[in-house]
Amino acid sequence: xxxxxxxxxxxxxxxxxxxxxxxxxxxxxxxxxxxxxxxxxxxxxxxxxxxxxxxxxxxxxxxxxxxxxxxxxxxxxxxxxxxxxxxxxxxxxxxxxxxxxxxxxxxxxxxxxxxxxxxxxxxxxxxxxxxxxxxxxxxxxxxxxxxxxxxxxxxxxxxxxxxxxxxxxxxxxxxxxxxxxxxxxxxxxxxxxxxxxxxxxxxxxxxxxxxxxxxxxxxxxxxxxxxxxxxxxx
Amino acid sequence: xxxxxxxxxxxxxxxxxxxxxxxxxxxxxxxxxxxxxxxxxxxxxxxxxxxxxxxxxxxxxxxxxxxxxxxxxxxxxxxxxxxxxxxxxxxxxxxxxxx
Numbered sequence: 001x002x003x004x005x006x007x008x009x010x011x012x013x014x015x016x017x018x019x020x021x022x023x024x025x026x027x028x029x030x031x032x033x034x035x036x037x038x039x040x041x042x043x044x045x046x047x048x049x050x051x052x053x054x055x056x057x058x059x060x061x062x063x064x065x066x067x068x069x070x071x072x073x074x075x076x077x078x079x080x081x082x083x084x085x086x087x088x089x090x091x092x093x094x095x096x097x098x099x100x101x102x103x104x105x106x107x108x109x110x111x112x113x114x115x116x117x118x119x120x121x122x123x124x125x126x127x128x129x130x131x132x133x134x135x136x137x138x139x140x141x142x143x144x145x146x147x148x149x150x151x152x153x154x155x156x157x158x159x160x161x162x163x164x165x166x167x168x169x170x171x172x173x174x175x176x177x178x179x180x181x182x183x184x185x186x187x188x189x190x191x192x193x194x195x196x197x198x199x200x201x202x203x204x205x206x207x208x209x210x211x212x213x214x215x216x217x218x219x220x221x222x223x224x225x226x227x228x229x230x231x232x233x234x
Numbered sequence: 235x236x237x238x239x240x241x242x243x244x245x246x247x248x249x250x251x252x253x254x255x256x257x258x259x260x261x262x263x264x265x266x267x268x269x270x271x272x273x274x275x276x277x278x279x280x281x282x283x284x285x286x287x288x289x290x291x292x293x294x295x296x297x298x299x300x301x302x303x304x305x306x307x308x309x310x311x312x313x314x315x316x317x318x319x320x321x322x323x324x325x326x327x328x329x330x331x332x333x
Contacts, residue, residue: 017316021323039237046245051283056244066243073247079279080248084256086272089263097257104256105249110315113276158293159301159327165288166305166322168280173309175277185274189281197286212282213275220278221270 001125008129015110015130016137022050022164023138027145028157029054033061037146044142048108048135050164052076078210083112092121099124106131113171181224189216292326296333301326 023044030040035057047053055072058064084107095103103124111130115122149157176183189212196208203211263269292298304325308318 014314014316018319021320035237039241043241043244046241047248049248052244052248056240060237060240066239069240069243070247073244074251077248077251079275080252081255082272082275082279084252084254085259086275088256088259089269089272100257101253104253107252107256109276109280113280116276155327155330159297159323159330161291161293162288162298162301162305162322162326163319165284165291166301166319167315168284169288169302169305169322170309170313170315170318172277172280172284173306174312177310182274182277185278186281189278190285193282194286209279209282213278216278216281217271217274220274221267225266225270226273 004123004125005129008126008131009133010129011114011126012111012130012133015108015114015134018110018163018167019134019137020141021160022167023141024145024149025157025160025163026050026053026057027142027147028149028152030057030142031146031149033057035060035146037143040146041139041143045135045139048106048138049077049080075210079109079213080107080112083107083109087112087115087122090116090118090121092123095122095124103127103131106134108134110134110167110171181220184223185216185220188219189213192216294330294333297326297329300329 026044027037027040030043030053031037035043040057043053043056047056052073055076056069059069059072084104087107091100106127111127111134114130115127118126172182172186176186192212192215193208196203196212200208263272288302289295289298292301301322305318305322308321313321
């Protein structure tokens with residue numbers, strides 16, 4: 001149990017360091033939008049997601065309707081449903097219902113990616129270790145950014161805006177190099193996403209990501225169906 | 235409306251999206267097509283979220299391209315996530331001195 005927990009913690013360290021710098025930027029942004037540092041920190045602690053929080057802060061700042069908040073969160077975060085479904089396929093037998101209720105809180109892009117890359121079934125304590133470390137990075141980064149962000153020079157805070165995307169590239173590029181199928185899916189998703197940005201501009205950002213990802217994954221599933229054990233290898 | 239109400243609604247929706255499929259889906263998926271689809275989804279989502287948004291992430295196309303190039307090269311050689319992420323920011327910051 002503690003072995004799994006420690007292993008999860010160690011795998012969570014790079015995630016936490018990445019979150020620290022990304023959430024620092026979120027803290028700066030939330031305070032600029034008029035929230036208190038405490039509110040910004042509570043949002044990070046209760047949501048543990050980047051894009052959804054940024055969109056949520058915009059809605060709070062604009063005093064938007066609650067239904068808008070619900071729809072935007074659903075749209076931006078629906079990818080977590082797909083990730084949760086995917087992850088549910090490789091859980092250890094010890095993953096009982098209470099553990100599932102608790103650990104589902106911590107399904108983020110990065111935690112999902114690292115868990116998916118494990119060869120063996122995922123245990124609850126492995127996930128808890130990783131979530132704890134990632135949580136500390138995300139929440140403390142938000143608090144620091146909200147409290148002290150204004151003191152940073154603009155050149156530093158704008159350069160920090162790329163950190164999250166740099167991390168995404170670090171997740172998708174190595175498997176794209178190893179597997180032609182992943183490379184094609186990644187390129188297809190990027191191509192459709194570009195199309196939405198510049199040509200079919202009526203579709204909102206959250207929806208554009210979902211549609212791009214679904215189209216690219218259908219292409220991948222049709223052209224390169226995975227073999228039975230292949231999920232476990234990468 | 236109070237900020238607390240927004241935050242509660244936001245957190246609840248985000249939690250349920252994650253929890254419902256994770257807690258209530260127990261069967262192994264039989265369909266090879268659907269298993270393949272789920273295998274590709276994370277890569278596709280991250281790719282669509284990154285491109286082209288990364289080019290707007292620093293407020294300047296030049297610095298964003300510098301950061302992207304640095305990230306792609308380092309990721310290609312399999313460096314750890316945090317190294318790639320911070321190198322992207324460092325490259326973007328450095329490029330800022332040339333514009």
